């Protein structure tokens with residue numbers, strides 16, 4: 854069984870070709886957050902948008918991917934490292950957005966240390982997005 858198929862099994866998702874292909878695309882871009890457009894563009898010859906959208910929704914509901922909200926209301930999706938490493942716990946981590954190549958990277962080895970909040974404040978979620986230039990762009994400069 855392929856890696857993608859094994860993961861779908863693990864998350865109790867019925868195996869469809871679309872789910873396997875989308876998952877494979879995420880696996881081959883591990884550590885990168887992908888926009889819906891990138892995913893649609895890569896797979897649009899094979900599947901319609903509604904099918905791809907449902908697939909992303911299913912992965913999201915299972916907690917296999919997480920959203921990265923960028924400036925200007927753009928959202929990207931990234932595979933949780935827990936999916937690949939078979940860890941159960943997802944850890945909030947820093948995201949890095951490159952201003953040159955526009956790649957968004959999951960810095961999953963860099964967890965977010967949550968500041969404590971003043972009394973009376975209750976957290977729903979926190980995000981930590983750093984912008985700058987990434988390793989690849991800096992090495993070709």
Ligand SMILES: [Zn+2]
Nearest residue numbers: 951954987990
């Ligand atoms: Zn870059």
Ligand SMILES: [Zn+2]
Nearest residue numbers: 931948959960
């Ligand atoms: Zn991430």
